[in-house]
Amino acid sequence: MKFIEVEKDWPFLIHPSLAVLLTAKFQKKDTITPIAWISPLSGDPPLLALALKETRFSYELLSKSKEFGINIPSFDLAEKVWLCGTNTGRKVDKFSLSGLTRMPGKVINAPLIKECIAFLECRLSADQVFGDHHLIVGEVLKAIAKEGFFANCYLENFSPCLHLRKNLFLKADWKSLKEV
Numbered sequence: 001m002k003f004i005e006v007e008k009d010w011p012f013l014i015h016p017s018l019a020v021l022l023t024a025k026f027q028k029k030d031t032i033t034p035i036a037w038i039s040p041l042s043g044d045p046p047l048l049a050l051a052l053k054e055t056r057f058s059y060e061l062l063s064k065s066k067e068f069g070i071n072i073p074s075f076d077l078a079e080k081v082w083l084c085g086t087n088t089g090r091k092v093d094k095f096s097l098s099g100l101t102r103m104p105g106k107v108i109n110a111p112l113i114k115e116c117i118a119f120l121e122c123r124l125s126a127d128q129v130f131g132d133h134h135l136i137v138g139e140v141l142k143a144i145a146k147e148g149f150f151a152n153c154y155l156e157n158f159s160p161c162l163h164l165r166k167n168l169f170l171k172a173d174w175k176s177l178k179e180v
């Protein structure tokens, strides 16, 4: 068997990854930042971890407000995910740009995104630099899903937006579902 060397593209060996939309707000400014490098970190206390570059406008907003939202889009929002990931909230209002709708959170001031399927409202718990990203740890204060889409796990009517690399997205193949 032959092997190919994978150099700078190595992160894409651990994709596809769920693409989520991070929302953050400070004073009158907000933004929507797609994130693929995200993981649960602790069940109790409920913590999640994500990698965020310091240059992102969302980094500036969440480090000032100490809170952020994680919104889970379905595959049909892939074009809007890409649009939000190729523009900065420093220059444009991403809600107007994408046509996505602000929805108030229950415990955070940052807006959530009405068109998404599930939501995690988080308080910034830790922020540490690792190489070219910050490891952002969020305490999950509230987790909600739209009725009919989740019961212990996502249901068949939900197709996540899976990120392969750059502008390539996949949906879940529910026909392949296997109970082992």
Ligand SMILES: Cc1cc2nc3c(=O)[nH]c(=O)nc-3n(C[C@H](O)[C@H](O)[C@H](O)COP(=O)(O)O)c2cc1C
Binding pocket: 019, 031, 032, 033, 034, 035, 036, 037, 038, 051, 052, 053, 055, 056, 057, 058, 059, 081, 082, 084, 085, 086, 087, 088, 089, 090, 163, 166
């Ligand atoms: C699907 C997708 C996943 C991304 N994942 C990350 C990520 O995990 N961390 C990160 O810092 N940037 C990530 N980006 C890049 C940011 O979303 C992008 O730079 C965005 O325009 C920043 O917006 P902002 O300046 O308004 O925060 C991703 C982009 C896309 C399209």
